[in-house]
Amino acid sequence: MKALVKCVKEVFASFRKRGVWATLQILVPEVLFDWRYGTDTFSLVDSQNLSGFPEDLKQFTAGYQGANSLLFKKTMALVAKKRGKSFQEDTFIDYGCGKGRALLMATDWGFKRIIGVELSDTLCEVAEENKRIFAKKRPHTTPIEVVQCDATQYEVPKDANVFFFFNPFRGQILQTVLEKVAAQAPKGSVFVYLNPTEPEAFEQRGLKKFGQVQLSRANVDALVYSL
Ligand SMILES: C[S@@+](CC[C@H](N)C(=O)[O-])C[C@H]1O[C@@H](n2cnc3c(N)ncnc32)[C@H](O)[C@@H]1O
Numbered sequence: 001m002k003a004l005v006k007c008v009k010e011v012f013a014s015f016r017k018r019g020v021w022a023t024l025q026i027l028v029p030e031v032l033f034d035w036r037y038g039t040d041t042f043s044l045v046d047s048q049n050l051s052g053f054p055e056d057l058k059q060f061t062a063g064y065q066g067a068n069s070l071l072f073k074k075t076m077a078l079v080a081k082k083r084g085k086s087f088q089e090d091t092f093i094d095y096g097c098g099k100g101r102a103l104l105m106a107t108d109w110g111f112k113r114i115i116g117v118e119l120s121d122t123l124c125e126v127a128e129e130n131k132r133i134f135a136k137k138r139p140h141t142t143p144i145e146v147v148q149c150d151a152t153q154y155e156v157p158k159d160a161n162v163f164f165f166f167n168p169f170r171g172q173i174l175q176t177v178l179e180k181v182a183a184q185a186p187k188g189s190v191f192v193y194l195n196p197t198e199p200e201a202f203e204q205r206g207l208k209k210f211g212q213v214q215l216s217r218a219n220v221d222a223l224v225y226s227l
Contacts, residue, residue: 007044022216029069033101037137039130041066041101045123052121057150060173064123066101067166067194071215075222076109078211079162079190082224087111091160095151095177096168100127100144104134107141111162115145117154124148152176156184166194174198178205182227191225199223 014023034042045064047053080087092106097116106114118124127146135141147154152173163181165174181191182205191207193199203209207225215221 017218018216019218022218026068026070026215030066033066033069037104037134039099039101039104039133040126041099041104041130045098045120050120050123052148053119057119057169057173060169060171061096062167064098064120065166066099067105068215069101069105071194071213071221072102072105073108074213074215075192075194075224076106078213079192079224080109082210083190087162090162091115091157092162092164093117093156093160094164094166095154096166097127097146098123100130100146102164102166103127103144103146104130106164107134107138107144111142113145113157113159114142115147115157115160117147117149117151119148119150121148152180156181161186161189162192163189164192164194167197170198174201175204178202178207182207185227187227189227191227193223193225194221196220196223 011023011027014026031042034040047058047061047063050058050063087109090111091113092111094102094116097103097118100116103114103116116127118127124146131144151169178201191202193202202225207227209223210226211224212220213222
């Protein structure tokens with residue numbers, strides 16, 4: 001019930017911020033994703049209801065919400081255009097992958113590897129189930145790995161170079177993760193930040209902004225950085 005109320009509130013906030021037309025453009029693909037693949041990525045999970053989460057970490061996250069497919073597509077298209085090459089040598093890591101919607105959408109971009117890091121045990125189970133359902137419709141796409149782990153503890157794979165953050169956590173957790181990733185990732189690595197609430201954390205790590213995506217004039221919906 002709480003999740004439904006949150007969802008309705010977000011829709012009304014978007015009406016006020018972006019207007020009705022822009023909100024519908026965002027909302028329709030949101031609903032269509034699960035309808036198309038039979039997955040379960042739409043329903044929100046409030047931070048207080050994240051199972052397997054230590055209490056002291058809940059304050060740093062707003063919980064689960066899947067990345068919007070229109071925003072994801074536009075952001076990845078911007079990254080692809082700016083880099084001017086395909087992703088076939090690249091490894092995509094979603095920090096806080098939740099039910100795995102961004103992981104599933106990343107399969108459209110021809111990555112060599114796709115990895116999701118998620119702390120909640122039940123969300124990892126849902127992501128695994130979504131992987132299985134999705135693979136039936138898309139049997140030949142890049143296999144997806146889901147790792148159950150606190151993002152601050154995750155060892156960055158040597159070949160990882162596209163790092164995706166859909167506002168997964170904030171404050172000290174975000175800073176610790178960015179410090180670790182920026183210290184270990186190869187030069188030229190890309191950092192995608194959807195619904196950016198703390199861009200200064202990225203700038204403080206010396207990351208250079210190279211693009212942004214706006215679904216309406218009212219709001220910056222994604223920022224893209226390189227190392
Ligand atoms: C807004 S959701 C993003 C979902 C997914 N990335 C997508 O775009 O479809 C943020 C996710 O980050 C996870 N999260 C928050 N703090 C975390 C942490 N310290 N370690 C790993 N995952 C975390 C939450 O459980 C939640 O599923």
